[in-house]
Amino acid sequence: MSLRQLPNTITLLRIALTVPIVWALLVEQYGLVLWLLLLAGLSDALDGWLVRRYGWYTRLGGYLDPLADKILVVSTYFTVAWTGLLPWWLVALVVAREVIILSGALAFRAVTRSLEMQPLFISKVNTFMQIVLVLSVIVSAGVLSLPAWYLDGMLLLVLFTTVSSGLAYVVAWSRKAFNHGRATVEPPR
Template identity: 40%
Template sequence: MNLSFIPNLLTIGRMVVVPPIVWLLLTGEYQWALALAVFAGVSDLLDGWLARRFSWQSRWGGIFDPLADKLLMMASYLTLGWLGELPWWLIGLVILRDLVIVVGGYVYYTRFERFEAEPTQLSRFNTFCQVFLVWFVLVRLAGFPLPPEAQIGLVWLVAVMAFLTLVQYVWIWSGRAVRVSRSRRDDDRGSDS
């Protein structure tokens, strides 16, 4: 029996729990929303570990794993914004960052060259901060006493990280685009002579 489908199954499971998490948040069932969010987080760690440990990476997983993560984060941020638990300016910044990265990646792919997504260490920390903020809010909503000052600090940490990683990605991929353009120009000059 081939078990290499397990990471993709976990990714699908993460996508499936997004609507129930949103519904549970909107209906005030915060403990159940927290439980599903913890499941989603653990499944994300597990599918990544399994894929790397047993070389079960796939093209499908490479596309849908980050998509599942973004879907879960965007749904959580938008819902927590709707409930007044996160500021709209932060949600706008997080969404803007992701849109710029996705659109930039698409433009790079179509105009310059094919590439594999390569999250930076700073981007990984940004993702951790975003997830931690959601979990912090869910834990607080589920009834555990957490200091509101800590949530304010996390909001600002996520904002700073979103801004820094946006600048970092624009810098890295703009530099790569310039190098590819120069290389093409040099190749064209060489073939003309």
């Protein structure tokens, strides 16, 4: 393995961390869950830093990194809902957003034969808020009881950012497809 592949290896390890995180949630080992989630977050920061610092970008890594985040977030949300810490309707909304984004990307790829993954700013905000919410309910369940107003507020914030992000991606993919269609129809000037 070359050093250029190190970020991809770290990303694959982050995907593998999903299994012990889900297990620890199911057996209510919330302290362990928090440590494992911290490790996952640090690995995400490390692989991103390596790519930026040394230019070790690979096309595979461009797909793996957001996939790892989605696997971790969706798995954690499903498990937290299974244990009763979050409502199922929120999990359905989070998953629906992911399906919309993936469907848009696949449709764009099918039509244009190209695909560049670029997260939108609202998507980064949404991912951050989703992580803060899941960490908050885990902390509240097993470490330190947090006020209901805070948890309810976070839930509403995640609802807002999830819907906003999903809509933003629908607009972005539609605009890209429209512009691509115009570029292939109009003669160059």
